[in-house]
Amino acid sequence: DVKVTQSSRYLVKRTGEKVFLECVQDMDHENMFWYRQDPGLGLRLIYFSYDVKMKEKGDIPEGYSVSREKKERFSLILESASTNQTSMYLCASMRSLPYEQYFGPGTRLTVT
Amino acid sequence: DQQVKQNSPSLSVQEGRISILNCDYTNSMFDYFLWYKKYPAEGPTFLISISSIKDKNEDGRFTVFLNKSAKHLSLHIVPSQPGDSAVYFCAARNYGGSQGNLIFGKGTKLSVKP
Numbered sequence: 001d002v003k004v005t006q007s008s009r010y011l012v013k014r015t016g017e018k019v020f021l022e023c024v025q026d027m028d029h030e031n032m033f034w035y036r037q038d039p040g041l042g043l044r045l046i047y048f049s050y051d052v053k054m055k056e057k058g059d060i061p062e063g064y065s066v067s068r069e070k071k072e073r074f075s076l077i078l079e080s081a082s083t084n085q086t087s088m089y090l091c092a093s094m095r096s097l098p099y100e101q102y103f104g105p106g107t108r109l110t111v112t
Numbered sequence: 113d114q115q116v117k118q119n120s121p122s123l124s125v126q127e128g129r130i131s132i133l134n135c136d137y138t139n140s141m142f143d144y145f146l147w148y149k150k151y152p153a154e155g156p157t158f159l160i161s162i163s164s165i166k167d168k169n170e171d172g173r174f175t176v177f178l179n180k181s182a183k184h185l186s187l188h189i190v191p192s193q194p195g196d197s198a199v200y201f202c203a204a205r206n207y208g209g210s211q212g213n214l215i216f217g218k219g220t221k222l223s224v225k226p
Contacts, residue, residue, distance in 0.1 A: 004155070040121070043156070043216040043219075048213060101158070106153070
């Protein structure tokens with residue numbers, strides 16, 4: 001079974017703090033993704049990576065950066081957390097066919 | 113501009129009856145469609161998928177229908193069970209887009225009442 005783990009289930013941070021969210025997958029997938037989920041807005045893609053050290057912006061990259069130094073690990077960084085970044089953050093990894101993405105359990109981030 | 117639309121934010125169905133969740137899309141370059149189910153405080157889990165070269169795919173109680181001319185797909189759950197209560201996301205892959213990048217709808221919350 002594919003396993004995608006995220007470093008924290010719940011996180012509370014203050015405005016202006018730097019926040020690291022880590023994601024690890026154990027299936028040797030090339031592709032990894034970071035989404036945020038907000039009520040009424042569905043899943044929105046922040047960044048994705050199709051190989052080590054490669055990254056591409058998704059639909060809402062502003063205020064975020066990512067790091068992929070190893071194949072199994074994909075980190076999302078909030079350089080200076082703001083209250084509008086309070087959200088559920090979901091990491092996913094993917095094999096090629098049938099484009100099925102496997103999701104981690106999510107991190108509920110609250111920025112106060 | 114939303115390329116994948118789930119126009120019903122919620123749906124309520126009686127246990128044992130059929131649940132039909134709908135999804136419309138605008139991009140004719142989409143070549144693969146997937147449905148995910150999400151429980152609160154959990155990540156989405158893959159449910160079923162369909163290639164654009166097919167019009168139907170079935171897996172147990174779940175069937176996905178694709179109507180390419182109408183750019184419409186639907187997920188049928190028969191019979192519905194209380195454990196099916198969750199948010200369902202429709203997703204599509206753009207053949208011309210970045211590899212593996214899925215575009216998700218906003219989700220439909222299904223409630224199955226005993």
